[in-house]
Structures are given as C-alpha cells and as structure tokens.
Amino acid sequence: FQPTDFENLFRSYKRFVKVGLDNQTEISTLRVEAFRPQDAQRLANALLAEGEALVNRLNDRAMADAVTQASRQVEEAQIRLAEVQNEFNTFRNQQRLVDPEKASVAGLELVSKLEGELDSLRAERAGLAASAPESPQLTLLDKRIAAYDAELQAERARQAGEADSLAPKVSEFEQLTLERKLATDTLEAATASLESARLDA
Numbered sequence: 001f002q003p004t005d006f007e008n009l010f011r012s013y014k015r016f017v018k019v020g021l022d023n024q025t026e027i028s029t030l031r032v033e034a035f036r037p038q039d040a041q042r043l044a045n046a047l048l049a050e051g052e053a054l055v056n057r058l059n060d061r062a063m064a065d066a067v068t069q070a071s072r073q074v075e076e077a078q079i080r081l082a083e084v085q086n087e088f089n090t091f092r093n094q095q096r097l098v099d100p101e102k103a104s105v106a107g108l109e110l111v112s113k114l115e116g117e118l119d120s121l122r123a124e125r126a127g128l129a130a131s132a133p134e135s136p137q138l139t140l141l142d143k144r145i146a147a148y149d150a151e152l153q154a155e156r157a158r159q160a161g162e163a164d165s166l167a168p169k170v171s172e173f174e175q176l177t178l179e180r181k182l183a184t185d186t187l188e189a190a191t192a193s194l195e196s197a198r199l200d201a
Contacts, residue, residue: 017047063201070194077187084183088176095169114152121145 018031030047034040125141 066197070197073190077190081183118148
C-alpha cells in the first residue's frame with residue numbers, strides 16, 4: 001500500500017497509531033503498530049519525544065506568562081502605593097498636620113480641661129455670691145468665666161462644627177491611611193505571588 005497524498009497517509013497513520021486515556025487514572029496510553037517491530041518502536045519513541053517536547057513548551061509558556069502577569073501586578077501595585085503616598089504627603093502639607101488624630105485627641109483633652117476649670121470657677125462664684133453678694137471679686141470671676149467660656153467654645157468649634165474643623169480632616173486622614181494600608185498589602189501580596197511564580201518557573 002502506497003499513500004498518494006498526505007490525507008491518505010494520515011488516514012493510514014490513524015489505523016496504526018492509537019492514543020487512549022484512562023479517565024480514572026488520567027494515564028495516557030500510546031499504541032503503535034507497524035509491519036516491523038523496529039519501525040513501531042522508532043515511531044513510538046519519536047511520538048513520545050515530540051509529545052514531551054510539546055508539553056514542555058506549553059509548560060514553559062504558561063510559567064513565563066505567570067511570571068509576566070505577576071510582574072505586571074507588582075508594577076501596578078507599586079504605582080498605586082506611590083499615588084496614595086503622594087496624596088498622603090499632599091494632605092499633610094496642605095493641612096500642616098502630621099497626624100490629625102493625635103491633634104484631635106489633644107484638642108479633646110483641652111476641652112475637657114477647660115470644662116473642668118469653668119465648672120470650678122462657676123462653683124466658686126456661686127459660693128462667693130451666696131456669702132458676699134457685694135464682693136468686688138464677683139466681677140473678676142465673671143470676667144474669668146467669660147474668658148474660659150469663650151476659649152472653650154472656640155476649641156469646640158475647632159474640633160467640630162466649622163468648615164475647617166478637625167473632624168473632616170480626621171475623616172480624610174483615616175481614609176488615606178486605610179488606602180495606604182490596602183496599597184501596601186496589595187504590593188506585598190503581589191510581590192509574594194511574583195516570587196512564587198519565579199520559583200515555580
């Protein structure tokens with residue numbers, strides 16, 4: 001039998017070469033028949049070598065793609081972290097605050113202290129008014145009470161209530177802090193994935 005063209009040759013080839021797959025064990029079986037045993041052996045060896053080379057090429061390509069993808073993710077994460085850090089620095093420079101949260105805590109402590117001083121002054125005035133209603137000290141106490149009250153109201157407004165108060169600044173600072181943490185975590189995860197992809201490759 002002499003095939004006259006490639007199609008006929010391929011049809012003949014399919015009669016002599018069979019590939020089976022066991023779905024349970026996932027083992028492939030190559031069966032080659034020929035008119036001479038040595039021909040069947042040579043053909044089987046050639047098919048196995050080409051099959052292994054193809055699998056290796058596919059694996060190499062998949063691993064290279066994985067490394068490339070992981071590298072791209074690291075680059076994107078680095079860019080995002082740089083953007084967030086820039087926003088963070090811009091916020092600090094514009095607001096002239098290193099940490100609005102700490103400034104807010106200090107402000108709340110001052111409010112508490114002023115409230116305590118004001119309560120003490122009012123109690124002192126009430127006691128003096130009851131014992132000596134004509135005392136000239138009452139006028140001085142009234143002025144001190146008014147001064148403390150004005151300072152207390154100003155500090156409360158600085159903490160919250162005005163457009164440039166600390167409350168919205170703290171909120172923006174917290175948002176930027178969260179975004180920076182997420183960007184840092186994303187970069188760490190992407191770097192770990194890249195290292196894993198390189199090790200696999």
